[in-house]
Amino acid sequence: MASSLAVTATAADNGRQFRAVFTNPAGTAITPAARLVVRATTADFDGDGTTEVAVFRPSAGAWYIRFSAGVEQVVLYGGAGDVPVPADYEGDGRTDVAVFRPSNGTWYLVTALAGEWVIVYGGSGDLPVVR
Numbered sequence: 001m002a003s004s005l006a007v008t009a010t011a012a013d014n015g016r017q018f019r020a021v022f023t024n025p026a027g028t029a030i031t032p033a034a035r036l037v038v039r040a041t042t043a044d045f046d047g048d049g050t051t052e053v054a055v056f057r058p059s060a061g062a063w064y065i066r067f068s069a070g071v072e073q074v075v076l077y078g079g080a081g082d083v084p085v086p087a088d089y090e091g092d093g094r095t096d097v098a099v100f101r102p103s104n105g106t107w108y109l110v111t112a113l114a115g116e117w118v119i120v121y122g123g124s125g126d127l128p129v130v131r
Contacts, residue, residue, distance in 0.1 A: 047094040056084035085130045100128035
């Protein structure tokens with residue numbers, strides 16, 4: 001009989017050790033200690049460990065972000081022709097609002113800690129690569 005174990009974790013749980021204890025009429029089994037690895041989600045704008053739903057509307061230069069708690073936020077950043085490139089550029093566990101402008105090969109980022117960054121890296125017509 002197969003079984004599964006679901007664990008809810010946040011970035012603060014990264015590196016913690018855990019053991020699973022299984023009990024049935026035949027007895028109890030305890031797993032060896034294992035280290036929990038928490039990976040950042042793809043669009044966690046508030047750092048709570050949950051992916052937020054977001055859209056970028058170039059015609060309005062607006063990001064519409066719906067946080068996991070149900071709160072919505074509009075961030076005016078970017079414009080027509082820009083390519084959205086959200087990522088955790090500071091390593092603080094929060095996805096930063098960012099766009100790449102192919103017309104001038106420039107990255108524009110708004111980060112929680114350092115504020116706005118403008119980085120010229122690329123040429124006219126280049127496409128960004130973010131992972």
